[in-house]
Amino acid sequence: MLRRSLTNQRIEYVYIFLSLLLLVALFGFTTDHFLSLQTLSAIMSQLPALTVVTVGMTLVLIVGGIDLSVGSVVALSACIIGTAIVSHDVPMILAVLLGVFSGTIMGFSTGYLIARFSLPAFIVTLGMLEVARGMSYLSSDSQTVYVGSDIQKLALPITGIGISISMIMALLAVISAHFVLTRTIFGRYIIAIGTSETAARISGIKIRPYTIGVFTLSGTLAGLGGLFNLAYIGSADPNTGIGLELSAIAAAVIGGTSLMGGRGSIIGAFIGVLIIAVLQNGLAQLGLSEPSKLIITGLVIIFAVLADRFRRGPNRTDT
Amino acid sequence: MTRLVLWVFLAQILLLPGCIGNDGETLPSESPRIALVMKSLANEFFVNMADAAQTHQSENSQQYSLIINGIRNESDITQQVSIIDQMIAAQVDAIVIAPADSKALVPALARASQAGIILVNIDNRLDASVLSEFDLVIPHVGPDNKEGARKVGDYLASILAAGDQVAILEGIVSSINSQARRDGFEEAANARGLIIATIQSASWEQTKAAEITSAVLTQHPRLKGVMAANDNMALGALSAIKQLGRLDEIEVVGFDNISAVNKLVREGEILATADQHGDLLAVYGIEFALDTLAGKEVQYGRKTPVDLITREILQGRD
The missing domain is CATH 3.40.50.2300 (Response regulator)
Structure with a gap:
């Protein structure tokens, strides 16, 4: 049984990966320079924030929740790091820890509220979306905080390796989350809880710590996303990350994660992130008008999910 | 009887705003x-x-x-x-x-x-x-966005040579501010013989501007300038250019004169912006x-x- 599901998952990667290749080929034909090292490096520098946020989102979706607050938490973390460095002369390492930890606290509070009072994740995280956004305006005094090139070193490719520290950290997050999900008891339990909370409870799994744990992870990863966003741009913008939660949900679902919980794949979600990044970059190179870009992006998301549905067969209704 | 009282009560509520308005007009001290x-x-x-x-x-x-x-x-x-x-x-x-x-x-x-x-x-x-x-x-009280953008574009053109390629980053496409600034940029570029390689919207956002700029630089490697319709997008464009290590070759201009950009103009990383007070x-x-x-x-x-x-x-x- 376990063996079969593993094989299934591998086939799943192949399908999503084929969609990604198709997209790359399409842009390769329609633009002059899409298939270039420069495009690759541009995409690589944009990936880290969305990647870590999507990893968190995927885990939350698998346990049967949803986290709408991640975009705001990204902004909060970036603003805290930026303000700490610029206005309070806090050493960079400490500022970074503060920022990421602010994500941890937001995630923990969210998870605690959901688990302790059995509240719907949708509403609690919607509330947290507002709270975190307000706090990021507060911490940055509603101003764009220019931090400068020191923090941008994180996002610059290391000579010799060709990828940045941000990207390495993001890839590590993908690999370890994949390992946790597929090879540990924690992973197996969150899949069980997401499949049926009642069944999981009856078989003796304590639901609360797992829910809190997953949301804390998601918050921490969003905090890390804030760092990566700040490192990419070099300044902290309190308005950053609006709508990021939707990109993360789209990436997770394109990657085969079920919105109803119990099913999902980190590697698939990462390929989903790649699809979204390739799409953004390719459309910008094509130089299409804003309306066409939005329509095409929306249609690609819908087609990716549709393709997934057809492959699973019409009777599966769990996506 | 009760119904009558209710009607009188309702009528009073409806008339109340009118009364307050009249009081306001008759009292010059207010x-x-x-x-x-x-x-x-x-x-x-x-x-x-x-x-x-x-x-x-x-x-x-x-x-x-x-x-x-x-x-x-x-x-x-x-x-x-x-x-x-x-x-x-x-x-x-x-x-x-x-x-x-x-x-x-x-x-x-x-x-x-x-x-x-x-x-x-x-x-x-x-x-x-x-x-x-x-x-x-x-009545409209406000700055001439087109004229401001034209001044900024003109200054960029004075640094570049005729025939150089530039990109324009506009804001949310339905915004008239964005349209006026884009028009001003275009006018300046055309008057000075700059070639507009592409015009794209980054919705006033930094991150989006960075993403688009890096894509545009791939497609148009000989780009010499980026004209951003606000300073946040100029910051985004600047970070993308820095990432590619091409700060010396490409000039960025913005609009708004926010403090972060004012500092960078002083340091020479951003060429110019506009202050509409x-x-x-x-x-x-x-x-x-x-x-x-x-x-x-x-x-x-x-x-x-x-x-x-x-x-x-x-x-x-x-």
Whole structure:
């Protein structure tokens, strides 16, 4: 049984990966320079924030929740790091820890509220979306905080390796989350809880710590996303990350994660992130008008999910 | 009997607003109430504007009282419409508004106009054709965005050579500010023989501007300049250029003169931006509203100055 599901998952990667290749080929034909090292490096520098946020989102979706607050938490973390460095002369390492930890606290509070009072994740995280956004305006005094090139070193490719520290950290997050999900008891339990909370409870799994744990992870990863966003741009913008939660949900679902919980794949979600990044970059190179870009992006998301549905067969209704 | 009492009660409630309005007019000692309806109070530009308005009011507290309202994100039109309706209900004497959308706000403003409220449009200009549809004349007090962008574009062109390629980053495409600035950039580029490689929207956002700029630089490797319709997008473009290590080859210009960009202009990383004295914009609007309320003869709107900001100009000021 376990063996079969593993094989299934591998086939799943192949399908999503084929969609990604198709997209790359399409842009390769329609633009002059899409298939270039420069495009690759541009995409690589944009990936880290969305990647870590999507990893968190995927885990939350698998346990049967949803986290709408991640975009705001990204902004909060970036603003805290930026303000700490610029206005309070806090050493960079400490500022970074503060920022990421602010994500941890937001995630923990969210998870605690959901688990302790059995509240719907949708509403609690919607509330947290507002709270975190307000706090990021507060911490940055509603101003764009220019931090400068020191923090941008994180996002610059290391000579010799060709990828940045941000990207390495993001890839590590993908690999370890994949390992946790597929090879540990924690992973197996969150899949069980997401499949049926009642069944999981009856078989003796304590639901609360797992829910809190997953949301804390998601918050921490969003905090890390804030760092990566700040490192990419070099300044902290309190308005950053609006709508990021939707990109993360789209990436997770394109990657085969079920919105109803119990099913999902980190590697698939990462390929989903790649699809979204390739799409953004390719459309910008094509130089299409804003309306066409939005329509095409929306249609690609819908087609990716549709393709997934057809492959699973019409009777599966769990996506 | 009870029904009669109920009707009298209802009638009183309905008549009540009228009574208050009349009292206000007959009492000359009561100072007018002006509502300032802003865009995002999360944006530094509008925060400064609101602060300056607040200061102006406290210095002139005998003359008028001020209610400031803002929306959460710049494109939240619905919230701004409901603020206008609340201000109508609050029976303010004048509304000074920076509209989140040039067309969508007009119907709500028409309601305010019908309620006898004096209207002044600051920042981006309301759409003339929609205004005429509602038979409305709302004076505009604000900067000439096109002229400002043309000055910035002109300065960029003076650094580059004819035939060089530039990219234009516009804001949210439906915004008239964005369109005016884009037009100004285009005009300057065409007049000086620059080639516009691409015009794309980054929705006023840093991250999006960085993503688009890096894609554009891949597609147009010989690009020499990026003209961004606001400073946040200029910051995004700058980070993408830095990432590619091409800071020496490509010039970036912006618009708004926010503090982060002012610093970078001083340091030479961003070539130029435009200062439309945004902090005073709301004050200009309030003064215009006060003049109108006082029955002074006012023109159809006022043009406020837009200045070019470059390294030399900033050093000259020190």
